[in-house]
Amino acid sequence: MHITVDGGTHDAAPGLKNWGELLAALERGEGEGRRVVTAVRFRGVDQPSFRARPALGLALADAAPIDIETATVSDLIDESALALREGVTALASFAHEPARAFRLHDIARAQSLLTELIGTFKTMTALASVVIDARRSTLSHGDVIADPERALEPLRTALESLIDATTRKDWITAADVLDSQISEDLPRWLEAVCAQAN
Secondary structure: EEEEEEOEEEEOOOOEEEEEHHHHHHHOOOOOEEEEEEEEEEOOEEEOOOHHHHOOEEEEEOOOOOEEEEEEHHHHHHHHHHHHHHHHHHEEEHHHHHHHHOOOOOOHHHHHHHHHHHHHHHHHHHHHHHHHHHHHHHHOOOOOOEEEHHHHHHHHHHHHHHHHHHHHHOOHHHHHHHHHHHHHHHHHHHHHHHHHHH
């Protein structure tokens, strides 16, 4: 049975019958050095759902040759934190776009851009939670990591001010909140999150 892990031949432990058992064996361990399977190919075909129940029950003989890629938990956290940093930096710059549209009284465009900004911000907060939770999972018992929710408070306040301004159709105040609060609070929140993830 041909199995490779990160390009090298892997000798599966005797007695493993299916992909689920092999996956569990590969991901044993604790801490940041624990390796996690990130990509799998059965018979040369990518398996994006390799953690789903149908794949887990597949007999190793039926899946072979199996090519597996792994990464450490630490590497995955670092990659996610980098993606978060890039996304939030771009979002802070993007916040000026709806502000500019509000100042030009192009309200339809401003509201469309604002919807996009808020949707992206929700994605970024979800990614931040994943990064923080992943880091927590590597800590020893008794270690403490700060609560990322506290870093969100200034942004929540700014968003409430923004919603209030748009409800009142006070477009200039909405633009001011975007330019002088949200665009500046986003990088501060990012630094707080990244500090907690390190």
